[in-house]
Amino acid sequence: MLRHTYEGQDCNLARALEIVGERWTLLIVRSALLGTERFEGFLDNLEIARNVLANRLARLVDHGLMERVPYQERPLRYAYRLTPVGRDLTRAVVALMQWGDRNLSRDEQPPRRADHLGCDGPVHATLCCSRCGREVRNEEVTVRSVR
Amino acid sequence: MLRHTYEGQDCNLARALEIVGERWTLLIVRSALLGTERFEGFLDNLEIARNVLANRLARLVDHGLMERVPYQERPLRYAYRLTPVGRDLTRAVVALMQWGDRNLSRDEQPPRRADHLGCDGPVHATLCCSRCGREVRNEEVTVRSVR
DNA sequence: GCTGTTGGGTTTCATGACGAGACCGAGATG
DNA sequence: CATCTCGGTCTCGTCATGAAACCCAACAGC
Numbered sequence: 001m002l003r004h005t006y007e008g009q010d011c012n013l014a015r016a017l018e019i020v021g022e023r024w025t026l027l028i029v030r031s032a033l034l035g036t037e038r039f040e041g042f043l044d045n046l047e048i049a050r051n052v053l054a055n056r057l058a059r060l061v062d063h064g065l066m067e068r069v070p071y072q073e074r075p076l077r078y079a080y081r082l083t084p085v086g087r088d089l090t091r092a093v094v095a096l097m098q099w100g101d102r103n104l105s106r107d108e109q110p111p112r113r114a115d116h117l118g119c120d121g122p123v124h125a126t127l128c129c130s131r132c133g134r135e136v137r138n139e140e141v142t143v144r145s146v147r
Numbered sequence: 148m149l150r151h152t153y154e155g156q157d158c159n160l161a162r163a164l165e166i167v168g169e170r171w172t173l174l175i176v177r178s179a180l181l182g183t184e185r186f187e188g189f190l191d192n193l194e195i196a197r198n199v200l201a202n203r204l205a206r207l208v209d210h211g212l213m214e215r216v217p218y219q220e221r222p223l224r225y226a227y228r229l230t231p232v233g234r235d236l237t238r239a240v241v242a243l244m245q246w247g248d249r250n251l252s253r254d255e256q257p258p259r260r261a262d263h264l265g266c267d268g269p270v271h272a273t274l275c276c277s278r279c280g281r282e283v284r285n286e287e288v289t290v291r292s293v294r
Numbered sequence: 295g296c297t298g299t300t301g302g303g304t305t306t307c308a309t310g311a312c313g314a315g316a317c318c319g320a321g322a323t324g
Numbered sequence: 325c326a327t328c329t330c331g332g333t334c335t336c337g338t339c340a341t342g343a344a345a346c347c348c349a350a351c352a353g354c
Contacts, residue, residue, distance in 0.1 A: 011177070012244050012259070013240065014247075016247035017243070021168070023168065027160065027164065038330080047153075047156075049314065050331085050332070051312085051314090052313070054332060055311095055312095074321070075331090076320085091242040098159075099239050100158075103235060109294075111293055112290055114289070121277050123283050125238050126274075127241060128272075128275075129270050130270070131267070132263065135275070146258055170340090187300085199341065200303095222349055
């Protein structure tokens with residue numbers, strides 16, 4: 001939980017970051033996108049403290065990005081699965097990951113890729129103009145306040 | 148500065164988050180995309196503490212996302228401008244902001260929009276398949292480890 | 295020449311989130 | 325009956341954060 005909220009902002013980036021901007025949260029989402037479902041699973045592939053993981057998962061469930069479903073009774077055990085809201089972060093996660101690929105990578109081959117199911121081609125994050133339908137480069141975009 | 152790095156991860160999302168995942172950093176980038184350039188400017192439109200802002204700007208400059216350029220001598224004053232590396236975060240910022248628009252917004256009209264310069268249509272973040280060229284929905288994408 | 299203001303910071307200090315590691319409890323396994 | 329697995333909670337030290345005070349150089353006004 002963040003100490004001070006961004007609530008004065010009237011900005012959905014700020015609101016998004018209140019949930020997803022905490023340390024570890026986006027890595028948990030990425031792990032879930034890769035298929036991890038269980039508490040110990042997340043512990044194994046992120047080097048996160050157990051208490052922090054418990055806290056983040058609870059917050060993700062509270063905000064509706066994940067759901068906690070029993071995957072067995074006796075002993076009762078839970079899996080954490082992304083909801084459609086959580087899965088909707090794919091664009092943002094891929095965009096950020098590929099920014100890292102382009103600008104921070106030490107080696108040529110990025111360690112993780114997003115692929116198109118079926119066609120199996122590599123997927124990349126882009127900006128697209130809803131009017132003219134074209135792919136838009138960074139320099140061709142402005143961010144504006146509407147209000 | 149984060150206390151514990153994500154370095155065991157071999158993941159460019161993790162590396163990206165070490166720079167851009169700190170509290171405030173992405174909001175500073177958004178503010179810069181909206182045109183803010185000066186220290187007092189960032190102070191005005193984010194409710195951030197001065198020391199934290201100084202720290203974040205220094206880190207952004209260190210990592211090459213922003214540059215500190217004098218905009219006047221006598222008295223010497225500096226502006227902070229996004230470099231191409233910083234501007235390359237546009238995709239990710241827009242993706243996250245629009246995730247917020249879709250999933251967290253209280254009102255219909257999102258407070259900020261990305262627009263296509265020239266054509267002036269609204270821009271949205273998408274995933275695009277490099278092979279078949281089509282726009283890819285969230286459910287049609289898998290993230291995979293290559294190594 | 296004194297006072298105040300503007301811009302861009304640094305210093306000081308408290309507080310609370312984070313991280314490590316121990317502990318816990320229910321059921322399975324040997 | 326002891327031990328292991330899974331999914332947590334508890335305790336405690338430490339460090340990043342946030343608020344506020346302070347600093348300094350260059351003016352501007354009187």
